[in-house]
Amino acid sequence: MSRPTLLSIDLDALVHNAKLCQSLAAPSRFMAVIKADAYGHGAVPCARALRGIADAFAVALVEEAVELRAAGISEPILVMEGLFSADDMRHIVEHKLWPVIHSRHQLDYLSPEHHGTPLWLKIDTGMHRLGIEPEKLPQMLSRIRELGFSDITLMSHLGDAENPDTALSQRQIDAWQNITGQHSSVTSLCNSAAVAQRSVPESSWVRAGYMLYGGQTTPNPLPLKPVMSFQSAVMALRTIAAGETVGYGGRWCAQRPSVIATVAAGYADGYPRSAEDGTPVNIGGEIAPLVGRVSMDMVTVDVTDLPGVKIGTPALLWGASPTIDDVANRAGTIGYELTARMPPRTPRTYG
CATH class of the missing domain: 3.20.20.10 (Alanine racemase)
Incomplete structure (x- = not known):
């Protein structure tokens, strides 16, 4: 697949x-x-x-x-x-x-x-x-x-x-x-x-x-390595005008003309629905903010400041950067819950 x-x-x-x-x-x-x-x-x-x-x-x-x-x-x-x-x-x-x-x-x-x-x-x-x-x-x-x-x-x-x-x-x-x-x-x-x-x-x-x-449990991080990397890619791009909203309920409103990348991962894949606007997402090696409410199968990211993004650009939802603890902090939970609740629908590869 x-x-x-x-x-x-x-x-x-x-x-x-x-x-x-x-x-x-x-x-x-x-x-x-x-x-x-x-x-x-x-x-x-x-x-x-x-x-x-x-x-x-x-x-x-x-x-x-x-x-x-x-x-x-x-x-x-x-x-x-x-x-x-x-x-x-x-x-x-x-x-x-x-x-x-x-x-x-x-x-x-x-x-x-x-x-x-x-x-x-x-x-x-x-x-x-x-x-x-x-x-x-x-x-x-x-x-x-x-x-x-x-x-x-x-x-x-x-x-x-x-x-x-x-x-x-x-x-x-x-x-x-x-x-x-x-x-x-x-x-x-x-x-x-x-x-x-x-x-x-x-x-x-x-x-x-x-x-x-790889989860950090203290204010002074240890030299641990992330074991789980949650990966996907950009599946769609669109440009919206200032004043337009993104996602269910129109939670996020563009303050300028904006380029929105839709990434193929949502809460059915294990990404927390509670993640707030601004939660970091790694798009092609650069951090960009999540915008709009997380959907069952997709998230949307503001890539206006990343001109090289195209269909198929890799997206890292958590791993080395952002870490799972970074995402958990922006979702009002802990990394333990995010990893433990990963559903069977999301394939796992081992290396």
Whole structure:
């Protein structure tokens, strides 16, 4: 098919980012988070590219882990949402996965015959989403050990790791240090932002996700490479007079005679409908502003100041410049959401 819209996934960039994360995290072990189809990048090809670099992988669901096992991924895989039923535990044992236990009711799905399975026990240090309350931890550990499980990793999740000096971060870090001071165990606390900040306590494992794909999580950018490039091309050009409007609802009005390029990508392809006028689009290597509301299949760009634009001129919606974080900031969202919501309609190529 000849429509030019596609996602180009640079696996060499993924490896570069993973090695940088690994070096920043040392001496901790490195777990690559590839849930949600590797944040929209393709879990199986990303896992294959990261073999020999990541010590383990993390997904959200048992189904995601089973897919990786079916593709021949043999490394340890952590299932972060844990068990929804006893049937999930059957798959955990069959495929040699590591489940997270975050709630008392999940113990009902365990039995002594599963005792060789490593368990990760999630503690709520203040995010109040999932996890065991710290004061109930001794009771939980006692019950888990009664069931015969001895390979236990304590974990938690930071709710504001991008900002380590906030009250929330400090409360969580204090709670974590209190817990780990009382319980000798393998531990895991740091996510991408915590790895990048390097300002929280060390733990045995780090769990890095967004930074692997080139996303920036701190005010001081790291030398990460974008893994996903969202590409298309100019499919139409027109000149409009001053005072004419562009797109649904006439949101943008030309203040001068203007040349408008229509690019073959819209919200059905994964470009955010909430992107505002002025969101940067790379047309033939130059940045031009998005104008008018994003359509299902197209966006419109003001290329008045780019005289060389013609039908077929390449368009980069995000990648090296603009970055996905640039676009997300102009769309009132985060890059995590943009990559994770890329639809199957947009073809992916790997290199």
